[in-house]
Amino acid sequence: MGIEYRRLSKEYLETFIQMRITQLREEGAKEEIDLAPALRDYYDRHMADGTFVSWLAFDGEKIIGTSGMSFVEKPPYFGCPSGKLGLLSSMYTDPEYRRRGIAKELLDRVVKEARNYGCGTVQITASDMGVKLYAAYGFIHNGNFMQYKL
Template sequence: MHKIRLATVDDAATISRQRRLMFADNFSRTEQEFDQLEAAFTEWVTPRLADGSYLGWFAVEDDTILAACGLWIMDFLPHWMDIAPARGYLTNFYTAPAARGRGLAKELLRISVEECKKRGIGVVTLHASKFGRPIYERFGFAQNNEMILRLNEDTQGWE
């Protein structure tokens, strides 16, 4: 039987490793690129774990992490969807291949959303992988009108 535990600052490297595994399931990158991502995320997440703006949960069984997720509580401008100056951003959902299909991601999702409710956060966002999209849609998440411009990539159409 698994248990859920809250992440601590000491888990920063573990969270970063889980994030790497999550991205490796979805994107092709070199080991060097994944190494850079993992190091940069550890540096980013450590102070946020310390100040409580990033919360992470692990589903653990026999000292083995089966699944994990994170909630970044972002400072966000009051908005027509929610005037509260915060937004929940769900991230780093990853379930080890051997533990998939047991409902762990769904359980972690419920815990994350409940935490947002407790804090009075009215809008929760995420970026869904092809694996996670059906879970999030069943939970009530919907696509919105957000657009993106990636300034670190070659942009077209500026003529």
């Protein structure tokens, strides 16, 4: 049996949240807070209004890959006349299943969702591991990205 792809639905949300936390830890997060309630609240609200979509990869009934795309809107600008942006997150593949094209398939699916939503661009803060995938897909570095923590 091959890998199957399904959209995230409520029945998979708790597993999705745990995988997101695993991903953040794997990427070096050290904070000792319970992030699950905030993630649950975010996904409940944004799945309901259509501003968050996710595709999952399954081997049987086991989720082995995740993706996520949040849709936000900024004032239109020349690089993105619609003002609609896709923020890519939650790109994670179980270590046993890496290097098989699963992440690329998941990326394809959420980028298509962003295009259908009317987004003019997709952004991600890539992990070291993800940079190759995104560069091969056609993402380019934006050296002007800065962040101010509140």
